[in-house]
Amino acid sequence: MLKVPQQQYIKFLYENEDYSISEIAKAMGINWRTAKKYATRDDWNEPVRRRRTRYPVLGPYLDIIDTWLTEEQALPRKQRYTAKRIFDRLCDEYGFEGGRRTVEEYVAKRRKELKLERAESYERLEHPGGEAQVDFGTAYVGQLGKLVERKILMMSFPFSNAAFAFPVRKENTECFLEAMKRIFERMGGVPRKIWFDNLSAAVVSIDRDGTRTFTDQFLRFAAHYRFNPEFCNANSGHEKGHVENKVGYGRGTGSSHHPCATRMLNLRPT
Known part of the structure; x- marks a missing residue:
């Protein structure tokens, strides 16, 4: 069963981006019937499960x-x-x-x-080819004889151990999406699936049941570049430990491109 954000993403593609059922199924890598189920779904209430009365006395x-x-x-x-x-x-x-x-x-x-x-x-922590992890880090760069703080958006690929980074002034939505766009252009492709922390540049709020409300800009960006966004559980940074390590590495080197391996990234061309 798909997670709620994936279900809503399918609905978004169908209602707002005019994707056909077949196009959604192909883009998401799912069965046509599954795509149709969520694309045409109108009732998003949690189904009430009735307990079987197998224990009349109990x-x-x-x-x-x-x-x-x-x-x-x-x-x-x-x-x-x-x-x-x-x-x-x-x-x-x-x-x-x-x-x-x-x-x-x-x-x-x-x-x-x-x-x-x-x-x-429990979340699956291994990542096949074509999956990326994204996170922000902080670095200090020399400018006019002074150390200036800059935010770094890091995108890493656990399968190939490669990583790309782009500096931004703030961690707001506009800088976040611009950095993602620049990294896509630098790579010459788009990952099929990207794992994020619950960063405020993309997630407005998280309900008690784990349902997330996203910024409109992020939903449109994901739909435009046609990647599948996945989000870690709250307080579970270990689920994207690869990019956490790359953030630390990038802080020390200041490198904007760190090709640590020669495996194919399995990206979809832009």
């Missing part, structure tokens, strides 16, 4: 058990609840009159589900 207590199982994930393994302990608490604190075996079966099943949910939540 039903009123499922939310309580789920809360305990979720809370215990932060505890060391030895301190977590046994199914018997959960059963005893239900009886003592909530007057549960069902059987212990029913509780044990549900706890075992629910723990497996939670384990899968945690596994699915």
